[in-house]
Amino acid sequence: MTTPLPLDEQLCFSLYAATIAINRTYKPMLDRMGITYPQFLVLLTLSEAEEGLTIGAIAERLALEPSTITPLAKRMEAAGLVSRLRNPDDERQVRVQLTDAGRARWAETGCLAPTIVARSGMTPERLVALNAEVTALRRALAEAFA
Numbered sequence: 001m002t003t004p005l006p007l008d009e010q011l012c013f014s015l016y017a018a019t020i021a022i023n024r025t026y027k028p029m030l031d032r033m034g035i036t037y038p039q040f041l042v043l044l045t046l047s048e049a050e051e052g053l054t055i056g057a058i059a060e061r062l063a064l065e066p067s068t069i070t071p072l073a074k075r076m077e078a079a080g081l082v083s084r085l086r087n088p089d090d091e092r093q094v095r096v097q098l099t100d101a102g103r104a105r106w107a108e109t110g111c112l113a114p115t116i117v118a119r120s121g122m123t124p125e126r127l128v129a130l131n132a133e134v135t136a137l138r139r140a141l142a143e144a145f146a
Contacts, residue, residue: 015134025119026112033108034079038072043098043106046082052097054087063142070094081105 007013023037030040045061046053055073059066073096076082081102087093098106117124 022116025115029111033105035105039076040109042072042076043102043109046096046098047106052095055094055096058096
């Protein structure tokens with residue numbers, strides 16, 4: 001039987017703790033913008049799609065359940081950040097698009113990445129390389145379940 005690694009040597013804990021640290025770094029800026037981290041992720045996802053995306057496509061992109069995205073999109077619509085339109089050919093599908101206010105809010109989030117660079121003391125190149133490694137790990141683990 002192998003002995004488990006100490007907590008600080010566990011990759012899962014390091015990734016978890018890093019996520020918490022990033023969220024704590026982003027939180028004051030997101031609070032000033034009046035959005036949550038999950039809303040930030042939806043804005044980011046929608047900013048990549050000119051024609052908007054269905055609730056299901058947003059959920060898939062963020063590795064979440066559609067039932068998590070639906071109330072989030074409703075709150076964002078109430079805040080004027082997105083519009084939600086039912087597909088006339090399939091009433092079950094809801095397409096979400098950024099509004100002008102949503103695009104403006106997205107533009108405000110440009111300050112987030114430089115803050116991580118500044119607070120981490122890491123170069124942008126090192127953070128890009130780290131992200132590539134974490135992305136490769138995420139994809140490899142996701143493929144194991146496919």
